[in-house]
């Protein structure tokens with residue numbers, strides 16, 4: 148499997164709304180914590196080190 | 210009972226009166242590594258002079274966690290029964306965050322192994338067993354209160370200057386092995402320096418005696434209420450002595466922190482008020498190694514070669530594996546059975562092992578003392594996740610316990626055979642007849658024949674291996690038969706499902722030449 152960087156979620160607007168809702172009422176520190184947990188949970192779900200590495204590279208790309 | 214440190218006797222060495230005949234091997238330092246090396250050489254018929262500046266075993270428990278591999282090494286040196294009888298084996302570890310247990314793990318014993326995965330025993334007990342053994346061995350000339358003050362290597366030997374209570378003398382030897390610990394004087398005299406990351410961490414460590422009967426488990430706390438923001442570790446040792454490690458951070462003042470008025474209240478919060486403080490020390494550690502472990506005729510082993518943070522018990526256990534790796538090579542070169550290049554393979558393999566130990570231990574040290582910012586964020590969120598999601602428990606790093614390094618090698622292999630016994634790995638144990646496979650391996654290279662006849666190869670004894678479930682799991686995998694070439698240190702050099710005498714002879718030649 149390689150990293151999917153083309154559309155893969157049916158309704159991105161919905162997900163973004165859910166993501167922001169999950170952050171509602173959190174302090175900045177709590178938001179950082181939530182993001183970190185989310186990242187760890189999703190990284191574990193993905194599992195494949197090549198995909199994770201590609202995701203890291205994409206995120207760092209300017 | 211607190212340990213009584215009776216001195217070993219000093220005997221004036223012959224070299225004070227007349228020059229001694231040239232020795233084969235001089236080992237400098239009778240800590241665990243020097244002692245194990247001298248005993249291993251003696252088993253192989255190689256005599257050594259073992260010079261020790263002090264005259265007593267280590268003070269305090271120091272390295273107290275012994276890995277399965279170390280226990281297997283002790284077995285070959287004849288002290289495993291004593292260590293097993295006295296020590297505290299454990300397999301359950303509990304990890305806490307704040308004051309809650311977040312998960313536990315069990316290194317579960319496997320019926321395929323004779324030795325438990327880990328055993329706790331104060332370093333001084335282990336040194337006592339090893340020293341008694343060395344004193345009884347006619348091939349080991351163990352000299353207490355003999356401090357090396359000078360070393361002068363040349364192309365084919367070493368001159369060593371030694372100070373004793375009766376004055377100084379000199380010895381000449383083919384090889385000098387520096388096992389003189391973290392503050393190695395040999396390293397300083399040869400002007401060698403450590404390479405690597407220089408970060409320092411400090412732990413307060415204490416041995417406390419108490420009557421209670423806490424279970425034989427490893428307890429680790431991240432940020433417990435009793436020790437704000439830091440880590441703590443509790444182990445049970447022999448003689449009702451418990452070992453407590455409290456992280457101090459790099460900026461703590463060691464003198465101030467080890468005052469009993471400061472130490473005792475902290476420990477009371479962990480185990481209650483009924484204990485006696487037996488020993489306390491502030492242990493500062495780093496993560497560094499020598500660039501090379503072999504410098505011509507001077508070879509470094511143990512803490513003189515590498516400093517490794519204690520998480521995962523990789524320091525002393527790694528040092529014993531240095532000695533295990535070096536012993537047979539040195540003996541074979543001195544006997545003329547192998548070319549000197551075999552010693553270079555010690556450098557290659559143990560540098561690889563030290564790097565792995567350093568990598569593992571520095572990651573654990575980081576996890577315990579994360580830098581502020583994103584490092585701490587992820588550390589804290591892994592701990593938070595570990596309470597609710599099983600996957601995150603694997604990410605919690607309270608020290609990855611010492612396992613033998615799998616040496617990089619191009620020795621013949623077959624993908625049908627199981628990964629655990631691939632070339633470069635230590636041969637896994639298994640029941641063999643009424644005993645054990647590792648115990649049946651001799652001190653020479655050997656060919657294990659499993660479910661087949663072995664082709665005859667000169668100078669290579671064959672051990673027919675009993676086929677049982679452990680052997681199937683660890684040695685056969687998907688194959689119905691196999692041949693394993695095992696080095697004198699029980700490391701697998703090569704393996705085949707089928708091989709002829711020529712292929713095996715070729716691998717045997719590579720083994721004695723120390724080829725990767």
Ligand SMILES: Cc1cc2nc3c(=O)[nH]c(=O)nc-3n(C[C@H](O)[C@H](O)[C@H](O)COP(=O)(O)OP(=O)(O)OC[C@H]3O[C@@H](n4cnc5c(N)ncnc54)[C@H](O)[C@@H]3O)c2cc1C
Pocket residue numbers: 237238239240241242243260261262263267270271272273274332355356357358388389390391393394395414490491492510511512513519522523524525526528
């Ligand atoms: C306070 C403390 C706590 C520790 N806790 C842990 C732990 O929890 N876990 C862990 O894995 N490790 C721990 N260690 C490290 C562990 O003790 C060492 O890894 C281990 O002792 C290394 O064995 P060694 O034989 O290489 O060196 P050492 O045990 O240091 O032995 C070196 C020997 O050489 C002798 N010597 C030195 N210079 C000379 C000389 N010039 N001439 C002759 N002899 C000389 C010394 O007297 C000594 O006996 C601790 C160490 C200390 C100091």
